[in-house]
Amino acid sequence: MSTLSVKKVGTGFLLEYGNIRLAFDAGIKGETTLLSHSHSDHIGGLTRAAHIIATQATFDTWFARNANAFENKIILRVGDMFGQIGVNITLLNAGHVLGSTMFHLEFDDGLTVLYTGDFNNVDSFVHKAAKPVEADVLITEATYGTPEWIFPDRRGVYDNILDAATTSLDEGKIPVFNAYSLGKSQEAIALLQSGGFRVVSGNMSIDRICKVYKDHGVDLRHQSLKSINVSDILDSGAVIVSSSIKHTIETARNVLDRKTSRRLELNTERFSLSGWTLGKYSERGFPLSAHSDFQGLLEFAEAVKPRVTYVFTEKAHLFAKHLSEVGINAVPLE
Numbered sequence: 470m471s472t473l474s475v476k477k478v479g480t481g482f483l484l485e486y487g488n489i490r491l492a493f494d495a496g497i498k499g500e501t502t503l504l505s506h507s508h509s510d511h512i513g514g515l516t517r518a519a520h521i522i523a524t525q526a527t528f529d530t531w532f533a534r535n536a537n538a539f540e541n542k543i544i545l546r547v548g549d550m551f552g553q554i555g556v557n558i559t560l561l562n563a564g565h566v567l568g569s570t571m572f573h574l575e576f577d578d579g580l581t582v583l584y585t586g587d588f589n590n591v592d593s594f595v596h597k598a599a600k601p602v603e604a605d606v607l608i609t610e611a612t613y614g615t616p617e618w619i620f621p622d623r624r625g626v627y628d629n630i631l632d633a634a635t636t637s638l639d640e641g642k643i644p645v646f647n648a649y650s651l652g653k654s655q656e657a658i659a660l661l662q663s664g665g666f667r668v669v670s671g672n673m674s675i676d677r678i679c680k681v682y683k684d685h686g687v688d689l690r691h692q693s694l695k696s697i698n699v700s701d702i703l704d705s706g707a708v709i710v711s712s713s714i715k716h717t718i719e720t721a722r723n724v725l726d727r728k729t730s731r732r733l734e735l736n737t738e739r740f741s742l743s744g745w746t747l748g749k750y751s752e753r754g755f756p757l758s759a760h761s762d763f764q765g766l767l768e769f770a771e772a773v774k775p776r777v778t779y780v781f782t783e784k785a786h787l788f789a790k791h792l793s794e795v796g797i798n799a800v801p802l803e
């Protein structure tokens with residue numbers, strides 16, 4: 470059996486096994502990249518890759534935000550298996566953002582590897598939960614890889630977000646929910662519209678990604694800040710989802726009447742939608758995360774039953790320690 474090597478390279482990793490070299494979430498000249506999703510911390514140097522394997526939605530969200538064309542795409546669906554010399558690659562749903570996948574590799578000699586990318590093990594309004602599959606080697610994220618990060622039940626978080634929107638509107642304020650533009654914003658928009666709110670998106674970057682979600686069949690019915698009647702909509706009571714409040718206010722100054730744009734500057738109630746809001750020094754908001762929490766990461770790793778686990782992201786060494794404590798051989802990739 471050959472020796473497996475996994476090394477951090479740029480925004481991702483290079484796996485080497487015998488003569489096979491595969492990159493995950495980073496472009497390496499002459500190599501094939503397996504792209505889990507298109508958040509900016511996973512797409513470094515992608516255009517250098519010889520080929521990129523990803524879902525259509527991942528390519529679409531990448532192009533929507535980065536305006537890069539890329540010729541050598543290998544477009545696969547969740548559940549598809551792709552064979553190349555020495556290894557079969559299967560895409561599995563990661564539950565993180567539209568089109569996000571994990572990759573399960575099976576080498577000719579039987580060795581199996583599961584790369585998670587970023588993943589969420591609970592269902593959300595717009596994304597289905599990631600499910601573990603067994604593998605000899607697990608390469609996992611550990612964004613929330615320490616025990617203080619246990620998220621409350623998602624339904625309860627949703628209820629709290631909807632209650633906050635109602636309360637702010639009742640007080641005559643404009644509720645603004647701050648969420649990153651790929652994934653979280655679309656979840657927030659879908660949730661708020663399901664609660665009967667009219668939703669205005671605060672940034673073009675959100676609009677561009679919403680278009681991709683809609684093209685892939687997700688029902689999103691928001692207005693852009695640049696829509697003609699948006700001042701009336703905000704006057705009659707609407708919520709804003711923004712990935713950058715600063716940019717939202719700048720755009721509002723240019724496109725809205727003075728009264729509404731001043732209201733947006735001075736009379737909003739702002740909430741951050743992020744797992745990090747659970748932290749001690751957090752911004753005001755709600756712990757809505759697109760990642761698994763500590764318990765989720767641990768249960769997922771246990772279900773994979775790996776002989777060895779490589780752990781990445783900032784808390785890698787801490788999560789590796791926790792895995793070792795429950796008998797899972799783990800190595801941080803830092």
Ligand SMILES: [Zn+2]
Pocket residue numbers: 506508565587
């Ligand atoms: Zn991500």
